Amino acid sequence: MSTETLIGKVQSVDTGNISVKVDNEELLNSVQVNQIVQIRSTKTGEKIIGLISKIMRKAISDKIDESSEPDFVVENLIKVNLVGTLLEKTGLDKNVFKRTLNTVPSINADCFLLQGEDLSRFMNIISSNSENPLKIGKYTISEMSDANLDGNKFFQRHAVIVGGTGSGKSWTVANILEKAASLKSINSLVFDLHGEYKPLKDLPNTTLLKIAGPSDKPSDDNIIFFPYWLLSYEEIEALLLDRSDSNAPNQSRTLFDLIIKHKKEILETENKQDILDNFTVESPIPYKLSDVLSALEEKDTEMVEGARAQKQGPLHGKLTRFIQRLKSKQADKRLNFIFNADKELLDFDWFVSLINRLLDFGNEKGLKIIDFSEVPSDILPLITGLIGRLIFSIQQWMEDDKRHPIALFCDEAHLYLPANVKGGMEEKGLQSFERIAKEGRKYGISLVVISQRPSDVNKTILSQCGNFIAMRLTNPDDQNVIKRLFPDNLGDFSELLPILDIGEALIVGDASLLPSRVKIDKPKIQPSSATINFWDEWNKEKSEKGIEQAVQALRKQQK
């Protein structure tokens, strides 16, 4: 038995939108925004599919001529966004949904509401039409049907996951990671700012890495260091140079020359003639910071022969402030991951082992969750930017046929991919990601930008993303950013943003056949981001107190 309900006839057509006149008032009361309608097409075997975007009742004047009294009639209208075509048959395949419109409906064409069995059947067609299914949840309008994304398209065009705090972003990420980790050659990095994805270590093909904290040592394989010699010259300047110092140009120039000199010396000792000919200040070649520092001190105190007596050298006293800055950064325990002076980190081949840890796949290592919880917030953009830059460069220099696609999951992206840069370090970090957003597709690098404040996330990066998973957003600024990123013809679809349930999302973009509202599955392994139930906790008998241990950890800077 068919449950198709005729709701009315097409009254006006505008490329991607139509309005449908509804005669039966009761029916108007039962339809809802975002329900799916099916419209007869002029082509046989084809039906046009649309989403209800607006339900309206308008009073219009029915005045026949000047002399008669105006007579108002009420007109019931629904607005529909056309989203695709359902083909009964194409080639050997039956019931295929395409996101293109071969024809637009004609005036007076019948419009049906899809409900009950018809709706489930249609949603199942959508689920089974998805290629490379990445199952993410169930459709809110048809709870039995799987919501599948196209796993290729999701990563090809970068993705955005947004929603207010506690709306379910981290769970959604865990859910996607769970599906991806079951693929044997998965290759992904997760920037885990709060260490909340640690429980996911039990997924297949997954390793946990951590950016070194104050007390970590390079000998541990799961700890990552980013020694100063990996920083680009601009990054070093951003970290060490005080632009307001009148001697900044001298300091910068001297540092530049010294870095070149010491990199060159290492290349000579290592006998790397091929690199010697072409290396620059940016080349990832280790040098000893202590050597650079003593050379700086020498120049800062240098005396030279004058005409009559000894006089101060050209840089005498001009580097003092810079040396002090450098020494204080070096002594800052929080920057252990940059300034650790262990011999191992100066080994010429150490760089390969670092890249291996970031880019390796197979061997149960493809999904790398990087714990950033001990990185100081002011340095965060520098480190994320550095990782982005290293990955981009390596992918770029890799032989085309060896290149393996990699996705970067950037949680809490507003912290290091900000909309308004304050200059210096943030700007440098951002540049790497803008580059990935624009050119990454060609080199198989995908971004998944995750944030609770889309209005604080860099616009260039967001505008390059072709897939959106938008969870509940109540802040008007954030809603507006997302509304602007959604395709135009979706109309009022984004009005649903503030009324979504926890764990519910609007999914729009390349990877999803229909713009849809989806109840995201619970991940098997949940991130440790649980919302704390204050009332319940306060209501419990509690004797254990973790205060001393927390104070101890704070002092030691180690959990």
Ligand SMILES: Nc1ncnc2c1ncn2[C@@H]1O[C@H](COP(=O)(O)OP(=O)(O)OP(=O)(O)O)[C@@H](O)[C@H]1O
């Ligand atoms: N798909 C879901 N189904 C059921 N409950 C969910 C779902 N997603 C999230 N929740 C609930 O919401 C809580 C918060 O989710 P989550 O940690 O993913 O939020 P978030 O958006 O990442 O927040 P924040 O921006 O603060 O990191 C979870 O602990 C869980 O109780």
Ligand SMILES: [Mg+2]
């Ligand atoms: Mg989260």
